[in-house]
Amino acid sequence: MTRVLVIDDEAQIRRFLRAGFELHGFSVIEAANAVDGLRAATMSKPELIILDLNLPDLEGSDVLARIRSWSNVPIIVLSIQADEQEKVRLLRLGADDYVVKPFGISELLARSDAALRRHLRSTNRDPVVKAGPLSIDLVSRTVALDGKRVQLTRKEYVLLRVLATHAGLVVTHQQLIKEIWGSHAENVQYLRILVRKLRQKVEVDPTRPLLIVSESGVGYRLDQGGSGIMGDRRGISPDKARCA
């Protein structure tokens, strides 16, 4: 069973997170404040941490930085209406992803799943990343859509590769720009155009992207695809990507 540590001072939130995670085969450890949370993070060796930013005794970002100083355990941050710059800051501090309250359990489970898989991949070194009909082989540097090879330019491939190594997780604009153009270019405009070109090659309908999803003001996420914008009732419907 995957152990998840929930650090949140609101008992009601902890209660539904416990119910939701346990329903999907996790075992849950709870902590109501930062001190207990940090202790539990060292003692119980959780495989995933859900961290609320609004803790009574310590800033959530401090807790994040402290855990990151000695562990690379996946961390998902919960926040109420954090502004975009704050989200970017948290990601830079080492959060794997964030979920904004109010959220549905499936959204959190999807993020958790992605974070756990990325963590697993870094130890397993699985070379192929799949996202819906798309598969990216990081060793042979080939991309296939429904089994058919797709020709990408160098920059398009770098973009897709970075997203693929974080499959299901958000990658900030700055991080993408740095990987593609080096640190000197800070222009989101280039990135937007490049994403548009990539979408035209890999998305069924580039105006309704299902794979390369934009996170407003923060970055992009390589999604599992298939979840149509109109039909899907995300947030409540059973998830497509269950935890293994």
Place this chain on the structure above:
Amino acid sequence: MSTLQQRRESRDLTENLLRSKLEAGRVRLGARWVNFVTPNAVPMVATLAMVWLATVCLVVVNSFLPLDLVPLVYMLPVVVAATQWGIVPGLVAACAGAAAADFFFYPPLYSFWLQNPQDVIDLLLFLLVATVTSNLAARLKNEAVALRRREREITELHAFSQGLAGCLTSRDLIFAVQDYLSTTLRYRAVLITTAQDAHSSDDAGVVPDEIRRRAVDMIAANAPRASIVSEPRSDGAWLVRVIAPEILGYGAIAVELGDSPGERTEAAAQRVATLLDEATLTLKHLEVKQAIEQATINYRTEVLRDALIGGVSHELRTPLASILGSCSVLHRMPAILDDRKSHDLVEAIHDQAGQLDNQIRGLLDAARISAKGIRPQRAWTDPTDIVNAALKLKERRLASHRVTLDLDRDVPLVRVDSVLVEQALGQILENAAKYSPAGSEIEVSSRREREYVVLAVKDQGSGLTTDEKGQLGRRSFRGDRHPDSASGSGLGLWIASTFITANGGTLNAESLGLNLGTTISVLLPTVSADAPALADAVND
């Protein structure tokens, strides 16, 4: 308020009283000599009566017991008159005494002729001593009077400054000064302002035009010192002083001093200046105090509002987050999944809680806009991403409608705060769903139109009347036609419109008429991009 009014009323009363007194005085002013004689008549008569009494006493005493008391007895009226009424009655007593002594007691009797040279010396000596004595006595008297007056002035000034301490506004203060000058010093004081309505104010007609003109000049020049202005026609003098020159625009105070400039007027000018200085000082304290109070109030309001926004955000949205989260878990529980009724109920709770959360967010947005305005974080954004994010934001709300998309895949990038524009577009989608029948079509399109990117939402709903179109986007506007059918605070479109405007865009509403649907368009300005550099950067 009531004390201020009372003060004003009493001021008016004293002013009227003074006005009548003054008019009576003006009649007397015609004959200057009367003015001089009238106050001196009583002392003169009394002095002469005393000399007469002394003569009678001497005559009586001399007939029984001839003693050489003559000069000594005549000295008494001199001392009394000089200490009581001053030097002039004293000297009159001395002369009258000398004359009476010569006439009644020095040989030859009943004649002013003096037989004995010794008597001549006696009388001259008497006159000399009497003059010196009356001079000294008079000076003593004057000093006592001055001392008493100064004491009274100090007491009055003290009372005045105590009164000033009780003033709450600068206007109170001006009235206090006017009161003080009018009632205590018995001078008429009038406030002169540069305001246009000065002539219609209560001082009109009281202050001669010449004085008013000079006062206005002084206010304009911001003259720091008081100056005495004579009014040639009525021959009266006024003291004019600009009030608190530090605070422009307050005006000047004019004090009628009565007679033409002289020593007394100088002293009066001095007193008026002193108390105006005092008032100016108080005024400055008052201004500082008020500024501090205002700043404190502003700060408290800000803190309260922030606390309210923060409190509402936390206290209301946290339980809602628990409810929504719990619903999402319930929904996946096998027991609920298998039971249609429970499933629907959970979904209903989820929907309602979600709407409540939306409403609270709307209120918070509105409060933030009112408090600080919005500072968009503008960055390059793909309009397609904005449309998709807004659709995702409202996907549950739109589930009951048929959404069709017509998105231009080559629409130019825009420089906006994507989060704000998404929220605005989401609100527009929400309204489209709210005001159009379930199952009807909502068409979302994006296209380039000259130097704008247009994002449009077209519904098949109730449409807009011309009147409603004009009001759309005003704060708290809600169509009168949907009082029951659609819930909402009416803030939605106002917030949307504010968000779009903050990003340099515009929100347009079009409707062919009642029940013919509405099209709401968001126009976002495009920025010309450096195409070759862009191609260079992206290709390869």
